[in-house]
Amino acid sequence: MMTYLEFEKPLAEIEGKAEELRAMARKSEGMDVEKEAAALDKKAADLLRDLYKNLDPWRKCLVARHPDRPHCKDYIEALFTEYTPLAGDRNFADDHAVMGGLARFNDTPVVVIGHEKGHDTKTRIEHNFGMARPEGYRKAIRLMELADRFGLPVITLIDTPGAYPGKGAEERGQSEAIARSTMKCLEIKVPLISVVIGEGGSGGAVAFATGDRVAMLEHSIYSVISPEGCASILWKDAEKMREAAESLRLTAQDLLKLGVIDRIVTEPLGGAQRDPGAAIAAVGSEIALLLDDLRGKSADLVSARRRKYLAMGAKGLAA
Template structure:
């Protein structure tokens, strides 16, 4: 059953009417097929009108949609012969970051994906997509493995942020994130990161310091969540909408600022309405970016990555 966001209520009403008509048997000589087709066109037009003028806060809602494809969906669809690798060789396994070896369209790769889970059981298992230090240390191990065997790295970012609990701090959360960013910058292989939902703070950039950073059309990427920002600035999370405006967290704003390299279009109505199409489009975008990066040697890849991040902040809206 499809979940509708608050601003999608007119669309929800129309789709409910379409569903009712499909269960009727030609009342009063009405041509149900024609009526359904008319309403479907109306739904398409309404979705187009709605999704071409989403506010930053509405994009936050879309990025967090429970039916939006998650990290494992991308791994399972795009990576053949995926072999997961577990553990950080220091403390334990963290299932908020899934990683391993596989083939992307015939080429061997190392892949990392933040996974939020899709129901209560899997959300708890994956810690709601909030990695602990061992998750980032596992990511470091995977990236170093990729560097050793000259395999491109693909990462899929979708987290509200790194886990803020006491045990994470005790095990060195800040150091783990900083070290992960350092390893991203040091590897001599192509690193392509894609923000598929929510890119939250250091929890995201720890695996997103890549040669190319792609971002889905309705994803968000920010130093802090709108609620967290509002709690600091206004002492209440009720101003989250205002914070979302101020943070410039949309793909379109970040593209203008030079923080990301490409905005990947989503199906009409968001990735949650057609996950398979959204994933295929991301795969095509990654393949295109990878082609150009494979032409560069290790020193050039490192230099390009370093210069890219040093140049951030030089553009303004």
């Protein structure tokens, strides 16, 4: 059953009426409602196009967080073969908010790492809503070191509101683990491709997304802080999240202009949640293009990667 966002309520009414008509026709033989239902379908399609033509940043946040968007597990199952999950940080525990392992992408051996949010109450709790603890970042470091040792490209899928801010996580060195994961992204001598598939929140996202090439789905977001957190700090009022979303420049379109990301992956009309298969296929095509682009450049990857991120800092200081 489709989950509608707040701004999609008019669309829900029209699509609901079309479905009601068809349900009545199924119960009553000889009842012909297809003409009326088709007219409603067209009206719904036009409204959907209008709604998604120019989404403001806050609505982009809502779409990026949509519970029906495909998650890391869905991408891995659809795009990768021979996936062998690797667990644990060899220090404290296995963090289920981060999944990763060895796999093949288009028959190329790779290491894939990503945040997993879960798809229902049970799995969301199990995966801690995609909010990694230190052991999750240390697991990612271990997998990146493995990839580097065996010359395997790394593909990361980012979808997290941010790193878990709990007391235990801070006691076990959350900030140090995030910093080391970010540093490891800069150190490995193999291609690193990052794709923001939903939320790219704070250092928890940067720790996986400091790649040679960074792509974002059209309606995903990537920011140093959530709009609600930003509003709470700047205005002492979380309800000002719309103003914060505007100011943070967190959309894929803004970040491409700023040079923070390299590519935008087009989503199906109405967002990835309306056609997960098409969204996953689009991401797969983008990863294939980026892998081809980086193939044969391993000799200069580390220095080029460092120059890329140092240039961003220099541009920010100049501004």
